Amino acid sequence: MTNVLLLSIDSLRRDFLGAYADEPSCVDYAVETPNLDRFAERAAVFDTHYAGSLPCMPARREWHTGVKEFLWRSWGPIEPYDDHLARVARDDGVLTQLLTDHFHYFQHGAHGYYEDYTGFEFLRGHEYDAWQTAPKQPDDRLLDQTLDRETDPTDGVGYVNRSVYARNAARLGVEDDERNAFAPRLFSRTAEWLRANREWDRWFCYVDSFDVHEPFHCPEPYASMYTDEDPRDPELDIWPYYGRIDEGQSALAERQLAFVRSQFAGKVTMADRWFGRVLDALDDAELWDDTAVIVTSDHGFLLGEHGWVGKNEAPVYDVLARTPLLIWHPEGAHNGDRIESLTAAVDLYATVLDLLGIDESAADRVHSRSLHLLLAGDADAENLHSHRDRALYGYWGSAVNVTDGEYAYLQPCDPAVPSRCHSTTMMNARGFPLPATPKHDAEAGEFVAHADGPVWRFEADSYAQLDGPMLFDVTDEIPKTNLAEERPGECDRLRDELVAGLDALNAPDHQYARLTLEQPP
Incomplete structure (x- = not known):
């Protein structure tokens, strides 16, 4: 029985992490991730971990309910018949907390995800979050970098409209101080929560970071870290449209594609730096001995591979489907090792229940299989099919x-x-x-x-x-x-x-x- 910190970093690609540095990458430079690398040295690193239901909210329903959703329905709510992870844990006496800047939890059709937590915090302003209505005319340069003015309305009255982001970013001053960017704000708040709640007997904290999701809008020094371009050049996109890179609205010249990759890499390094604050809090509060820590992502992001950028429309190549998974277990048999066994995103549901010491009957009728046997050394971590055949x-x-x-x-x-x-x-x-x-x-x-x-x-x-x-x-x-x-x-x-x-x-x-x-x- 342990506390559990589950931390998801949206759209995080494996090949941009030092823990998976042996894998081929679309960039010819090493992306700096010293803190995720530091955690990987402590944790079990899963080499054959796959997403299930894509994209954003379907993936989160797998984590919250243990259901492989995409065969039955699309993007939607927690259902009355679901055994929601936070509710099952709370009913067993566990303090549960959600910390997120992932605004999709709070949109039409996504109800039920956050209500069952003992507490939740929503940090506003990312992507299409319907937050700010002023200034009426956002910064022209940022608009040029985030939307196609020929096809996107710029008056800002549309509910899904890229100019919303420009207003939100202006309110936060994202470019002026990296502490106002999204991953820094969220991970700083996570560190505060860990220090403030260390006296609770048993807790589950889920931290859902919308970064490194687009728009790839980075403050300095990250915006210039992997490019010689001027990151504020209005001709360079920071928010590519999904689709083929050689046709239509999503077309990207080689210069544009290289720049998008550099800004994605910059966001990864920025998220990593502030993830280090979370590790520092775990150190300072002496939580490692009684806290399991899980770091993962919902899916990857195509950056030109197979001729595509983004997700959704493209075939689900491994760049999208094969995701990072790092788990520290205080009593784990494979801490610091690799686990080759095939695992799936839906398995995190039963795993969290198991780590919290909760009877797994909630997982009996769904699709989740606890990773406990792998973590404890009771299953062969080098056997590809010791956990799943498919x-x-x-x-x-x-x-x-x-x-x-x-x-x-x-x-x-x-x-x-x-x-x-x-x-x-x-x-x-x-x-x-x-x-x-x-x-x-x-x-x-x-x-x-x-x-x-x-x-x-x-x-x-x-x-x-x-x-x-x-x-x-x-x-x-x-x-x-x-x-x-x-x-x-x-x-x-x-x-x-x-x-x-x-x-x-x-x-x-x-x-x-x-x-x-x-x-x-």
Whole structure:
């Protein structure tokens, strides 16, 4: 039984961390992460850890509820049938705290995530956070660096509008003092919380940093750390649009792409520096002996790999899906070692309950498997399949992907076959800031195996992230070649693994038709 500090750093790529320095990177310079490296030397470093439901809020539902959400629904709320992590812990006498600047928790359709914590703090102003309405005309240079003036409205009345960020940044003075930037504010507050609450017998603190998410707006010295460009040149973008780098609104010339990479790297180093304040607080308060510390990310971010920038529209390459995971356990058998075993994001739910000493019955009916046996040395950490044989991941309504830790197989969907959304609300299946609307074709029933009551089920469009099957050898130094035509036997094997994975999760029947797969009897 320990305290637990769970810290997620949004969009953090493995190859930008010293702990994964042996992996190939899209940049030819070393990104400075001395504090994350310091923590990695203390912690168990997981080498084969995969995301599950993408992107932001679906990933957080996996951590909070242990449900692999993307097979049933998209971006939405905590459900009444969920055993929310903070509530289960609180009901067991654990002090629970959420510290975040991740504004999506507070938008339409995201209710239920923060209410069950004993306490929560929301630091305002990141990305599209609907916070400041003045100045009416934000800084022209910052607008030039964050939006396409030909297609983006600049009057600021739109709910999702990039000029909102320019107003928020002006209010905070982000460029003038790095202490006003988002990761510094959040990690400083985390250090304060750790020192102030060290006398509690048992606590769970979840710190959710929206950095290093775009916009890649860095104060100095980080803005100039990895580039010779003038970071305030209005012709250089700090907020790329998602899509192909060679066409449309997302097109980036080589100079622009190099600059975006440098600003992403700058944000990583800035987050790392202030993460060091958290480590200092753990030192000062002498918390290491009774506190487990978990550091991870929801997904990566494409910076030109495979011809893409961003996420969502692109196939879910390993750059997006294979995420960092570092865990310090006070009694861990593998502290300072590597763990090769295949693990999944959804496993953090049962792991936190286990570390807190809570009966894992809450995890029995969902999809999470505690990592305790790996951490304690009771499972073979060098055996790729000692924890999981496979991991499924993807975006709701699109392709479904599977890895066995050696290959990653991406199965396309038929976009002409609609997907089905399952929820106790008539949630908006397409578009995160929008409220639920009546669905006149919805039907109610017990369609979800891990729910303990009826839900609404209604149709929404599928969308294609890829034209055909894709297969990658993820043990290659650079898994960039689609091997689907070259290795049909491996495609067949991984397709069978995908079907077995869907069956084991009691996935909805329509998924097989949508994915053009034969459903097991």
